[in-house]
Amino acid sequence: MTLAPLLELLIFGILLGGIYGLSAIGLSLIFGIARVLNLAHGAFAVFAAAVSFVVIQATGLNLLFVAMLVVPLFFVAGYVYETLLIHRMLSFNRERRIEALILGTLGFALVTESIVSIIIPRNFGVNYQFLPISFGEITVSTLRLLLLAVVAITTVILHFIVYKTWYGKALRATIDDAETAQLMGINFDRITSITFGLGTALSALGGILLLLVFNISPNMGFPITLKVLAIIILGGLGSILGSLAASIALGISETFAGFFLDTAWSNSISLVVLLVVVLIKSEGLLRR
């Protein structure tokens, strides 16, 4: 075997990981601040992809423009979702809270999936023709490079929000020590709602980007949730760069497993990673 396919595997793994990255950062922030395992996280990604697909089909608008409309809508949806559903469950006593959050978020995911199935009862995706770029023997997808650029820009903006704004300081303080943060005057409920909005918007953007490279099926939400769960466990809860690094590590693992073992392994490698990390270092490999 020549070096070219190995380099292509590496590059495509990085690009695939980048696509997972946005959803993973979103779930990481949500888990970091509220300690809520939001099982509807992937469902939001698929729902946003479905809404975007319908808008594009109906209007012929460019995907990038549609994303600029849809992502803020999902910020609002995430904020409302936390305020009306999650917030109420968080007020339950400890025993009931865990059950309620699992059943509530799972139920919400199933309802969302059913709605998507009704709106678009089949697989869906959009097509933009970009010729791949060749560097000698290596050929790389221009489309995935553009997606990686979108992910990189979004990560920089997010990094700025988290480290340079008042909200970011409040967010980090709450993730580190929620009680002390509240004593210092930070409104925990409001920060949590905003973070749910932000996390959901990131998941929505991730779903919209998936439209370009995959044909999305309405029931794809839960597999996405499992995948990003593995990523945030690997990357450490609440860590933006940790989540991104773990996403890329998972993307590379998937492409190499598919090439050297079997494509079936690339679908389940995330669960293997999840199990191994939980067994070896339950707080995550890259926790700050």
Added chain:
Amino acid sequence: MQSSSKLVTSVIVTALVVSLVWYAALPMLVPSKTAQEAPVTTPEQSRVIKIGGTLPLSGQFSPVAGTFNRLYDAWATQINERGGLYVSEYGKRLPVKVIVYDDQSDATTATRLYEKLISEDKVDVLIGPYSSTLTVPLVAVATRNSIPLIATSAGAPPIFNQGSDWVFVGIDLITNWPKTYFDMVKAKGQAKTIGFVATDEPFGQGVLAGGKTFAPQAGLTITSENIVPVGTKDFTAAIIKLKEANPDIVFVAALAPDAATFVKQAKEQGLKPREFHVPQLVKGFIESVGVDSANYITGEWYWTDDVLYGGVWGKEMFMQAMAKAGITNVDYPWAAVHYYGLEIIGAAIERVGTLDKAQLKDGLKNLSIPTISGEVHFKSFGNFKGVGTLVPFPVQMQNGKVVVVWPSETKKGDYAYPSP
């Protein structure tokens, strides 16, 4: 006074008794108008032929076969306008009714609904769903309930090697699906190598097995074989393997949704064979990958309006049913395959002359039925039973249109290889 009141009482009682007797006896004495107009009927004389099946009205297969319920309805209307199907056991024509449920492209749902069709709807015969994946578990259902199942878009070996006497299909085994394609490749004589991508479900595995048999006979060397799970979202690993193997033809043995995902990603990642081949070159596939990307991809169809066969009720009747259902062959080329199912059921009932399920099953084994794509009879060999004889012919997307490119007597365009 007392006697007069007794008299009045007697008159009233007598009048009442006479009235009661009169009204009770009236229907027997004088037939009512209603009774004259509505002859006494028995359940057998008001018999309707019930055909039951499921279709993917929703779910991943809906772009391929989600409109065929309209075709079934149009066919039933045509047959009933003719007075129904003649059943000699009843000495007259009986109307037909087709009951269709939405299986949501899901095998478990389909199996449950077929049980319902048998136990609650009491259908006389079953027409199969779309795809081998959904049909495989129905073999046991039909066999256990002793009811004929006429399969449609389903020719995978696991359906017919169960040895059931109750299952029949118009099309040949899908292992023979690519035979005509490889005949064409051999005749062209330019391609030398081929790489396969196949999904791990009955259709993909059946077509792959056929491809691996016929490709060497066409002078092709197999340079790569990749089995992927059905529903795979990222084909990067398989695509890089194919880039490394660099075959002339990349043959995607998968149902339309998976084939579309593969081709979309292969083009995006720079896999450039001289030709892509997808067995299901259908509307759903073309929409998913885009018309430009689908150009010069080859595939197979079972019917076009260029074929000369008349079928059971004439080619025109099929075309009228399609028009009435609002379906075009270009958009839904698998409609013809489902129509074979209706032709087989209709011909079997009229020729065997009964609705008795066991007799229908026995009769079907020996029938030769003229469908819109040619004569069908049912083969049995080894454990295989009920296998039909129809095979598809190669088509190619050329300048945004699907064109028949083989065989020479049917083709509307020349096979373009390598793809421009």
